[in-house]
Amino acid sequence: MKDDHAMDLQLLLFAKTHEWLRLDGDVATIGISDFAVQSLTDLVYIELPQPGRVLKAGEVFGEVESVKAASDLYSPVAGTVVESNTKLAEDPAQLSASPYETGWLIRLKVSLPVSRAGLLDAEEYKRLCATESH
Amino acid sequence: MRNLQSTQLLFECSQPGRRAAVFPAADVPPQAIDEWIPCEHRAASPPPLPELTEPEVVRHFVNLSTLNMSVDTHFYPLGSCTMKYNPKRHERLAGLHGIVDLHPSQPEADVQGMLELLYTMQEMLAEIAGLPGVSLQPAAGAQGELTALLVAAAWFRSRGETRTKVLFPDSAHGTNPASAAVAGFDCVQLKSTPRGFVDLADLKTHLGSDTAVFMVTNPNTLGQFEPNMTEIAQMVHDVGGLVYIDGANMNAITGVARPGDFGGDMQHFNVHKTFTGPHGAGGPGAGPIAVRSFLTEFLPGPIVTRRERPTGGFTWHLTTPARSIGRVRSFFGNVGILVRGYCYLRTLGAAGLLAMSQNAVLNANYLLARLQDVLPVPQGDRCMHEFVASAKGLKERGVSAMDIAKRLLDFGFHAPTVYFPLVVAEAMMIEPTETESKETLDAFSDAIHAILAEDAAFLHDAPHAAPICRPDEVRAARYPILKWTAPPASPETAHAH
């Protein structure tokens, strides 16, 4: 993982399906991890939901495509989509370049408190990636 | 001696006013079209197609053809594709007057020869499959899969059963799950054993009263015959499910073993593979299916039936089975390809088909023996009609299966199938077919050995002698250009013309 994001990562929660989540009040920003971006190789297309869509935890909210693979995106928590990162549709390379900053995917309005069931902290997630890359 | 204009697009060659096809003046009384076709239905002008002469259209496409590799020009050991020789006699015979010019709605009495041919084709395929009910309708293997799954669904429905799941191993062709999804089933992918076979324990945990069909390619996509085929079929049948055999690899076993005898209830044939209908750079194919007798009444219509005449001899008829699922396409089927397949089966006969499979398997095993010192084959030192070698060991040198594939083009060999099946790392799937000589196999093996002695950096830049080298697929997918568009008119381009 990239060092310049090391501080930020401590604020994130991760899903086993490689999405990350950052809570600011009752808004959750969701993206996919650097590990996921690397293993998908060159991303060519990203499909994200329209604002207003209601998502359950674990529900598919979009997908990312590389030349030779396609992967579903799963929402780590329940909520209502308030914003999608439409810039990614025009330039999918941004997601690869900056998965934790400009490469965020969606923002959800969530009801507090958010259930953390099944989510990992940065250390736990790092260990998961280590097992998957072997 | 390459024609350097040859990769101009048709549209870039267009000049206003040029013509190729010209039609005669109307021989019926002149009348304004407006009287028949109301204005709102008329186009303001005809479509903006390119304007070309016949000589330039011909030169254009003939030059394009020279940028292809093909079975007629190159050894094409593409695994899972059965790129065998396409006999020229088939082309002539499929183009005969009385075959190529028949309209599909002609009365049965006027197409008795065609119907007899198609009936005999049904009978021959039934015998080869060991399954008596045949539909020639599916246009390709994937449509054969879909058709058979719809037949299975109709049979279950007729028995009042609701079965929702289709099972298949992780080494399956992508069409298996895709066809199951189109047919409305839930897909369950099973694990393979380390040697690439169906994992019986995993199969057992997923089989149940909701199992509709287990789809399996046998020999499998690793070129190995499933050692537990009898047990697998028994397990599926015990829970009331049906076994589907993906017939993509029939080139290994025709005349040796029959899907109907080793537990299959349904199968498709790829006429364009096993029975050498040419691939046509992607199609057309033909994907007839064969099924057990209890499924026959659900087949799509029409099928050809035969009636004995009181005066002797037979007449042939189009019939829709009693509880048919309907139709999976318009008209009878890809008849032009079926005629070629028919010619092939009539040329080879039983002994020829057996020799076909024997030599396909011999060629594959010989090539495996010649290559395994440099490209290990994880499934062992014997195979059926194809084998999957792994280039994994070359990774530390920085050489990938793709590098070898691309470099082979420089040696005048088409690349093997690479990165399929997914269960083998750096897979190179090699299927030589029976219509290649030992000399060709030796030359191919020598080429692989020579390539593996080459510098990695040189291989990364291969092919060196092909018309193009390593197209940018990421750019193609990120910013898709799927058609030619006219450049904006500018003074310079106007001048250039």
Next chain:
Amino acid sequence: MAYLFNTAAQQRRMLDAVGAATLDELFDQIPAKLRLGRPLDLPPPLTEIELESHLRGLAARNVGQPERVCFLGGGSYDHFIPAAVDAIASRSEFYTAYTPYQAEASQGSLQAFFEFQTLICQLTGMGVSNASLYEGGTAVSEAAFMAMRVTGRHKKVAVLESVHPEYRLVVETYLQQVGCDVVVIPTPGGIAAPDAVRQVLDDQTACLVVQHPNFFGALEPTRELTAAAQAAGALAVVSFDPLSLGLLARPADYAADIAVAEGQALGIPMQYGGPYLGLLACREEFVRKMPGRLIGQTVDRMGRRCFVLNLQAREQHIRREKATSNICTNQGLMALRAAVYLALLGPAGLREAAELCCRKAHYAAGQLAQRAGLRLLFDQPFFKEFVVHAPHGAASLISRARQAGFDLGPVVAAGGEREGVLVAVTEKRSRDEIDRLVAALTP
């Protein structure tokens, strides 16, 4: 043995290299009890001379042209095929090549299919075309599935009764297992009544399927129908006749969302029903929901323009059960024929061919009415085929024509006792042939 290379001596050497004693030993993987153990029961092998004689014998029992003049229609037509189409399609570098997965070894096919896609876009005015589907009926089914993905509506598809009955049956067969209703909207007048259509379309409907010209040869009120579909939030799927576009408005002109077709008219022989060519073109924004292969332009390492299979992540070999279709093998060689055909005709040739079909068909319809007293079943504008009412039943009309050397059809069941017969007139039919048909049917 046909097409085999290995001599007995070579086989022996190869077996030695493999370490096997006999050919049979190579099949040890197959348990003995699963082996056939007898020769297949097939007809005896034939040499090339014998095979040719056999095929000629079978062909002689079929009645083709010119013994019988073809006025048959209903989705397959006796259009003229320029010799250059056959010449190009006979290039074995095209017809014995595989699917162009390996771009460096397939630039010829890839560029030809890219040109095909462009030609279909020019023909239809649509934003994007795929590289072919099987034929006209499955093209409609694929469009219906695609409309479900685009709209997110999976419960209902509306199809006009005037759509080819076999296409309707294909759609019903394809959709029967996925829980989607196929609602057929009656067209008693020979074309759709837009008000009746609007009543059927609702917020559950994925698409409205229209054929234009329709199965009866008649022209549908396409603008009103596509507007009705879109007003309900459904897609307008139009099955068109490619040759008609030399004369008729293009699908994009009347705002079709997905344009599909049977492409047989574009230089493909009738060959008893196949292989033909499924066309599918649509609005550009739906491109990632499309079924089938797409060829894209890109550059290679040296910056040279080249072509590749593109957006493959839609397809079964990558996305498996989530693919946009199960199609793999398509109709590549037929797409090549269509590309050569359209390149040869150009805009002027396409217009001439379309006008000839239209003029001759109207001459035939007029003569059949005036001289033979056979009136049209539907009083609607038509393009190149029409339905004549068969007062004494379709079979008798077809049989009278057949005895005089003419084929008509197929039969059109128009509800109740009414039966009609389709008569299609292509640019190949001469006035003399039409006059003789009319004479044969004149009481």
